[in-house]
Amino acid sequence: MQVFKAFMKVLKKKMSYAIIYIGIFLGIVIPMATTQSNSGSVKEMFSEECKSSIALCIFDEDDSPESRAFSDYLGEKYTLKSLENDEEVLMNALYYFTVDRIITINKGFSDKLAKGEINGIIDSQHMHETTKNMLLDQDINSYFSAVSAYVEGGADTLSASRSAQDALMTDADVNAVSFKDDANDKNPDHFFSYFRILPYILTASIIGTLCPILMIMNKKEVRFRTNCSSLRPSSYTKQVFLGSALFVVGVWIIFMIAAMIIYGGIFSGKAWLAVLNSFIYSMVAASIAVFLSTFITNVNIISFVNQIISLGMSFTCGVFVEQELLSKGILSAARFLPAYWYIKANMMLDGTEVYSGTQFAQYLAIEAAFAAVIAILTLVVSKARYNSTALPKVRKLTSA
Amino acid sequence: MADAVVKINNLVKRYGELIALDHFSLEIKEGEIFGLLGPNGSGKTTTINCLLSLLAFDKGEIEIFGRNMTPTAYDIKKEIGIIMQNVAVFEELTVYENVDYFCGLYITDKEQRKQYVEDAIKFVGLEDFRKFYPKKLSGGLLRRLNIACGIAHKPKLIILDEPTVAVDPQSRNKILEGIQELNKNGATVIYTSHYMEEVEQICTRIAIMDKGKKIAEGTKDELKRMIRNTETVNIEVLGLDDSIRNEISALEHVYDVQYDGEKLTVYCSGGKHNLIRILDVLQKHDTAFGRVYSELPTLNDVFLEITGTALRDKEE
Known part of the structure; x- marks a missing residue:
């Protein structure tokens, strides 16, 4: 497990980036949750x-x-x-x-x-x-x-x-209509707002931290020496995958625990679907990070690309501004981005859209498909790079 | 006779139209420090990459330790240590952690690895820098760390690909001494370089490469015997008459004389006391001369005579 151990040591060194993002996010979300619970609704x-x-x-x-x-x-x-x-x-x-x-x-x-x-x-x-x-x-x-x-x-x-x-x-008896149909849903009103903002922070923290680590692990010279060793490539890949998975799941768990602390206690009802939705989205963010690390070699560029992806996707997909307020043109383009489908799923949970189990599952499947497509793209790009850089290319040797 | 550790037979590697290795064959015996000498682009690194199965080749065979070398020959790879020109370490790990990481790719036993890592750190003299991060190390120390990472698992075959490029003379000497010590400890070494002095200094046998071909092979003395030149006499002299030059040219064992108006260069082939006989001619004609020195042939002369181009010219 040498590679895994090295991965974790590098992660320790690069963790500050994720910690900053998590800190900023919680710093924004906690006061927001507190103030929103005290005032601000249209009904009020x-x-x-x-x-x-x-x-x-x-x-x-x-x-x-x-x-x-x-x-x-x-x-x-x-x-x-x-x-x-x-x-x-x-x-x-x-x-x-x-x-x-x-x-x-x-x-x-x-x-x-x-x-x-x-x-x-x-x-x-x-x-x-x-x-x-x-x-x-x-x-x-x-x-x-x-x-x-x-x-x-x-x-x-x-x-x-x-x-x-x-x-x-004379007051008319008016009730605000919501598609939230779960009478037993004890989740606070702003619980799903927390999950609405989550794609931004998941994307930014996962790409911002995981990408540089993978770049370090795949640095040409180091990789060359590793490839010369008796370590099997499959073992190397498994260990890097394990490290990456541990990091991504770790970040996701932190946000879930934070949600529990902010909104008081264990999730109930549809909150679990929001949890599942965010988990799948974490996989999407991880796949984007792995993809970027295969062809970007400069940490500064990663940082720049990270901002474009995380902020760009958040603004166009309804993370920062609700989808109802976005133009049709923007939403049409956003359909090609995973965060759009995450938000669609979340909108079903917060009552903005009518909840349908089948539709919700479809949204999750689309997100998962994004992760799969990006993973396949990663394999294609890394194979192409592998072949172009005189690194292991196995061909049956023949002597004519 | 020692067994062959490496056997390369008829290796051909093409990059499109370019032939990087042209029917290249080589045999390296156990306990040798084998030098691969040649200008940049001569095929040295391509040979190493093929040898390590990091690069597919078009034709030929490679055997290491008597077994066919393939990308999945992990038992062979276990016995090979590689030290490249570029430093291949993690900036985020300390000296100890780096050596431990690369050693751990070969040695799984924790206790054994611990001992090996200590040995390697001691061998390159980095005991006081165990907890240092690479960016805190000087260029020379960094090269030593690079070597420690390549040899920590005590390989039987060590491949060094231009390990002294851009290294200061003091560190270079340390590295060369270290290589000789590794060899004394039982490792067979393949050393590629375009610095002929280094190759001459440490290698027991040398192959000279050019344009993907092996143009000569042997010990340094064998290589030098392949060429006509045995001694080059240089004399600083002004206004030398053509008649005197002709007289020197006519001396026994002198096969070429060059004069640039300030320095007379006389190439001799065999014979003794060539310098004295040349100076006798100058004195006979009352010709004043300045600095006088005689050079024995170098590998550059070997390369020059075989290819018609100086090794150093090729670098430029």
């Missing part, structure tokens, strides 16, 4: 708690029943704050988020509302383009649309205002 964004946290300051210059009805409506839904009507005070309040919006109900509000004129009936000031302000705009527009509708229907402006308020204060 539309919650009453969120709405009530929007602070408003209203100056009613019209002081009519209609304007008071409008103020009451906003007061019901949002937090009203009183401020001194001074330009500097108001600007400071907006700047420091004391209030999100300052609304001035202009004189003639009720008259214009009766005529169905909405433009210029209020002045609105805000400083930051936030989601809260966007929601507030939608809400105000909805209110005026509803009032206008009631007025056009024959109601007077005051009763129209009250009817609009009643209608808009």
Whole structure:
């Protein structure tokens, strides 16, 4: 096992690269997991708690029943704050988020509302383009649309205002629909996001570490001396394979353990499918690393190629940006990359797509096929290189 | 008579149109330090690669230790040590680990290997550098490590392919002494080089190669006897008359005289006191001369006379 031992010694020397990648990844993922579990979902964004946290300051210059009805409506839904009507005070309040919006109900509000004129009936000031302000705009527009509708229907402006308020204060019972059909799935919401990012880090750390090691093991002079020895080539290959497999599986296990620690405990339900998916992808990354090491001889080039492959594949296949947000053209091209199929499989698990066992198995099979094709390519390239460099070429010797 | 360790018979190796080895035959006996001498591209390394079954050849036979050499002849490979021109070690392993790795490719017994590794490190004088990484070693020490990696398993046949290229004179001498010591310890050595002085210094028998062919073979004395030149007399002299040159040319045993206006070179074949007789001619004509020296023929002269080109000219 001399070759295996040497492999492990070289790995020890080159491990820093993988450790850096693993460290950076965990450094990003752990805070992400923590913050995501506390806030941020769309469901939460539309919650009453969120709405009530929007602070408003209203100056009613019209002081009519209609304007008071409008103020009451906003007061019901949002937090009203009183401020001194001074330009500097108001600007400071907006700047420091004391209030999100300052609304001035202009004189003639009720008259214009009766005529169905909405433009210029209020002045609105805000400083930051936030989601809260966007929601507030939608809400105000909805209110005026509803009032206008009631007025056009024959109601007077005051009763129209009250009817609009009643209608808009009624909450529809809305549920966010997900294709996640496993009722027993106890995996946290962001569990699959972790697995979505995994291809990048697996590709980068495996190529970045394994490639240089294989290049060292296959260095022309060293390989020449090894080939001269009594060690059988098959034994050499087995030992290098064993070392590579140990490294790849080791890196993969680290990420699985990290997932368990971050998301609390042993995997359950479909999480095991995500684990299987990531394992197969690790094999793909390993095959890419072995392939690159057969023809690239410069470590700096490996580093460059590694960035192109890992980042390129991540950006085009939906690792960093969800596939739904990518253009059709990019996705068409990404179909020829293994990470695309990994993400497709992961999308079934996180509920973005309807889960189908057969389809999921197909995605995994495509990933495995990528690994197999790359492995065959590696054999072809290494054989061609082997023949072109005056290294062992066995031919039956004949004496004519 | 010692047994033949290596037998190469009628070896032909072509690279497309180029014939790298042209019906090359050789026999190396046990206990020899056999020199393969020739300019770059003469076929030395191709011969070694064929010998090690690292390169397929088109025609011929190779036997090592009386057995046919094939890529799968692992029992033969076990007895061969190889030291190439380029240092073949792992930068990431220490001196000890490197020697242990290459020794371990042949020796599986842990205790035996440990002893062999220690012996090899001691042999090349790297005892104080066991834990050093190759990049911390000087060029000479690195070459010694390269040798230790090639001989640690105590092979019966050691092949050294230009091991002293780009090595300082001190390290070169150490390496050459080491090779002689390995030979004394029982190893048969094949030494390829284009440095004729080295080959002359250590090899018991020499084959001179050119254009893939063996052009001469024998001990250094046998090779030198193959040529006409036995002595070359060099005299620094200015303004030498043609008549004096003709008189020197007419001397017995002188077969060629060359004069470049500053130095007179006289080539002699056999005979004694050639130098005295040449100087007598100069004194007779009251011709002043400066430095005088006489050279015995070298392997370069052998190569020159056989091929018509100096070995060193070929290097350029």
